[in-house]
Amino acid sequence: MPELAEVEFYRKRWNTGIKHPIQKIYTKSTSRVLAQEATQTLRSNSINNSIIESSASGKQMLFRFEKSLWLGVHLGMTGKLISDTPAYQPGKHDHLILFTENHSLIYQDPRAFGKLKVDKSSNPPHWWQNRAPDILTSDFSLAYLKSKTNNRTGKVKALLLDQSLFPGIGNWMADEICWRCDIHPETRFNQLSNDQLHGLWKETRQLCRQALRVIGRNWSTPPNDWLFNHRWKPGGICPKCNKPLDRSTVNGRTTCFCNLCQK
DNA sequence: ATAAATGTTAAGAA
């Protein structure tokens, strides 16, 4: 479910709890999301401690506590962050709940493909420090992208889904980018012309900005001239040429594209 | 009943 902008949307939902001391903690007894050891560390270090800030990078989030504690969150396919009242009762798919005086901060994940990581140090954990440059930073330049993808023969869609190259891009965003650039998702990356590569880089950044504005802010529905609104509908049509969209499997993922527009 | 779902990773093969 969550890609760059959805992650940002969920991250902000826990803002309600910032600077409110944790009074009580619930953890699911056997959870693949929150491992045994992380559960212990969190249980013994979160009470009377407060989240003071959070950040997102690609599909990862990091919550910083006042006293030497960090919580990393990856939402997997069906993870959600929720803020509710202190009276909230744990449900079947809740893996972690932090209770403050006025709120409950919930990590809910039915398929449990997400991951919660805990680190007890004063500096940000090492897995946060060695990250690929975020798409909207100045480090993600065309020159950088060129240098990282030089001679890559994989399919464009496959590379777009590679988090070490395009952090935050997921299935719908990868399709949206290919469609906007009129690039067939199975095109080999090293077959892209200079113009195509430049276009792909620009559209990638543009889509990230737009998605953060539209979905990241309040999860509103994107405009109808995005592929987004048409890609999941059976019989969906291409907003550019009004012909039926095509589907196939690329890189093990359902891929939606227009075989008239995308060459 | 069967398939597919906005993600990641591991294993084995080419």
Place this chain on the structure above:
DNA sequence: GTTCTTAACATTTA
């Protein structure tokens, strides 16, 4: 070393 394919993970929804 790179890339591809497949499977696995667990649950809900169409």
